Amino acid sequence: MYIHAVSHYLPTEVVGNEYFTQLNGLSSEWIIERTGIVERRKAAPGENTNTMTVDVVQRLMDKTDLTTVDLIVGATYTPYDTIVSLAHEAQHHLGIADIPVVSISTACSSFINAIEVVEGYFALNKASRALVIVSEHNTVYNNEQDKVSGHLWGDGAAALLITKERQSEGDFNIVALLTGGAAHTAKATTAVMMKPMEGGVTMPFGRDVFINACQYMPKASLQILERCGLTLADVDYILPHQANLRISRNVMNTLSLPEEKLISNIQRYGNTGCAGCAIALSERWDTFKKGERIVITVFGGGYSYGAMLVEV
Amino acid sequence: MYIHAVSHYLPTEVVGNEYFTQLNGLSSEWIIERTGIVERRKAAPGENTNTMTVDVVQRLMDKTDLTTVDLIVGATYTPYDTIVSLAHEAQHHLGIADIPVVSISTACSSFINAIEVVEGYFALNKASRALVIVSEHNTVYNNEQDKVSGHLWGDGAAALLITKERQSEGDFNIVALLTGGAAHTAKATTAVMMKPMEGGVTMPFGRDVFINACQYMPKASLQILERCGLTLADVDYILPHQANLRISRNVMNTLSLPEEKLISNIQRYGNTGCAGCAIALSERWDTFKKGERIVITVFGGGYSYGAMLVEV
Incomplete structure (x- = not known):
């Protein structure tokens, strides 16, 4: 099993620690000492896990051919839509008919859970070129005022083309x-x-x-x-x-x-x-x-x- | 691959069509003619997809031994908790350490998607006794006032023990x-x-x-x-x-x-x-x-x- 290509997307808005200092008095030094975090990205109004899915799929299309993808696995615990899942959104964007699509939600471990699901489809010979999307919109579900964890979260997404057989030397x-x-x-x-x-x-x-x-x-x-x-x-x-x-x-x-x-x-x-x-x-x-x-x-x-x- | 046992749970509160007649004027005859639905179940306050998970796992334990389960796959699009997923909740209830757990959300098709994920783990020889849980709490995400779809939804859950090899004649x-x-x-x-x-x-x-x-x-x-x-x-x-x-x-x-x-x-x-x-x-x-x-x-x-x- 090979990673042939990978892309990512980060929202443009940067939120520095001073935002939380103003909000609830946590100093930047305290946040850095406790978490290492200096800044994080925040999705703009209108952005969500599904729009970021389209962003990373589009960026992956700039790097490699996705027209023969035969499986899509999405992962998020901060879903914009639990019915129209990341995998559905990606399939819609690619316009590929009748391939298996499934989205998972196993919290922060989902990246490897998703690839294990792909591994299963490959073992069954039900797929050989899988698109995996991981996308999180933490800030929409986050209470910024929460002194315990409000300052921890950021938004972002990535997409990978995973293939059963090696496609190139760079895989x-x-x-x-x-x-x-x-x-x-x-x-x-x-x-x-x-x-x-x-x-x-x-x-x-x-x-x-x-x-x-x-x-x-x-x-x-x-x-x-x-x-x-x-x-x-x-x-x-x-x-x-x-x-x-x-x-x-x-x-x-x-x-x-x-x-x-x-x-x-x-x-x-x-x-x-x-x-x-x-x-x-x-x-x-x-x-x-x-x-x-x-x-x-x-x-x-x-x-x-x-x-x-x-x-x- | 075999279904060895299955259990289900339905909340006790029954909501008849007359509830929607009072709410928004839809007659029971109209609802039955358009959908076939006469009544549906509604989870009580405090019930959710995770409590119903425990209910169906407990009922499945009354039917068969779950102590050797080596994979848990949950499915819902109406999650109570997207971090502590159905699969995590079931693992916690069973107290089995270190087995793969994954929850999926591929809308109403998820029952078969979940079993296909199990099929993959079986093909990989990473599991041979899988617990599958499907649990929906539609009423918490539903707008009852919605004349288009408010009357369609009900709550309920089921659990299945799926095994790679036949366990008994009744499978x-x-x-x-x-x-x-x-x-x-x-x-x-x-x-x-x-x-x-x-x-x-x-x-x-x-x-x-x-x-x-x-x-x-x-x-x-x-x-x-x-x-x-x-x-x-x-x-x-x-x-x-x-x-x-x-x-x-x-x-x-x-x-x-x-x-x-x-x-x-x-x-x-x-x-x-x-x-x-x-x-x-x-x-x-x-x-x-x-x-x-x-x-x-x-x-x-x-x-x-x-x-x-x-x-x-």
Whole structure:
């Protein structure tokens, strides 16, 4: 399974930390110290997860041919429309008839969950060229006034063309991936929630999310390496879910890896949900060197996690 | 792939057509003539897609052992929580660690989309005992005052244990299934929508939904039979998506099948979204005879469709 191309989109409006200082007294220094976030992007009025889907699909079309896509998998937990899902919107934009389309919502782990769904369709021979879209409009469901988590969130989207067979020398090889739920843990279903009819995103037990994210992402990373017969010495980059720079650094410490091997965009975009890792992959795409190995690892509310080994 | 057991849950409150007569003047006769719906169920305050998930999982536990479930797939377009999804809630209730959990939202076709995701995990040998949950809380996102579609919706849920290998003589065999998107059609992305932040469910082009549902469900049913080397003469029952009794009858007419072969519960429950077919399967489970064949076919907003051949 290969990543043939990737694109991303970020809304133009930049919201700096000083916005939250004015709103609720949190200083920029405090936000940076606790989260690493300096600024985030906010979708404009009229923008949403479906418009950003069209944006990233259009940008992906500029990079590669999408006319023979035979599967679309969308992912978001901040949906504009739960009936006309991201996958439907993308199919409508592409105008391709009668291919399977499905959208998923497994919180911040959805990027790897979506690719695992694709892996299943490939194994069934029901598809061989899949379009994956991750798109989050956190700011519309966010209470900016919330001192606990109001300053964490940003908006953004990405799209990937994933193919069963290698299309070109430049493709990134998805060597292996795994996902798992950690909802058996005590606070999994109450730590961070997004209830559309009851006030949107809330995070009553952020510390529990922090602790579990710091445990599960290293654990999943080691598991996927072990399955591939590799060790941390074989890894060039770790790309963790972009939730909090302190979590990312904690993951690197647990794995005894230097910060040069960490890929991070949360400083500029905040927590962009399941889109964060894919946006980072898109931004860095041209800078990777042949043979480099990237472990992408995710952890999301609910809880669920995943890890994926990608070889350039 | 086999359905080993199925359970369902319906809220206790019954809402008859006279409720809508009082609300907006629609007569019961008019509603029955146009939709077949006599009454529907409404979730109580405090009930939602996640509580109904626990209800159906508990009922399924009364029928079969769920301790060795190794995959959970949830489906809803009326989510209580998009971060703590149905699949997370079910995992939390079961207390099973580290299995893949994923929730999907592909509107009313999600029941078969969810089973196709399971089929993929089985093909990958990443799972062999899957819990599938379909749960809809339409009434919370519905505008009852809406004369076009306010009277259509009902609440309900179902759960299924799907296994890769046959567990017992009583298992129903999923012989084959297919899904497809029809979002390439002109009004697919505007005909019926569910925007959590913009008023919930709306159906500006109900006639277009009607026409496409009447075309795609017979077409998908014939496709799945053809793939299995069977014809309509081999089919004992058609179980279409429970959207409207006139659509269901139109499907039967197109297939030249008598109404005795139609399975329908919309009269009593209204449109229960992606849960409708699974609730009907659960209600009728004990009445099917060995060797009977059921074609389940779905069509949902967005649009997407599917068909599945089940052998008792």
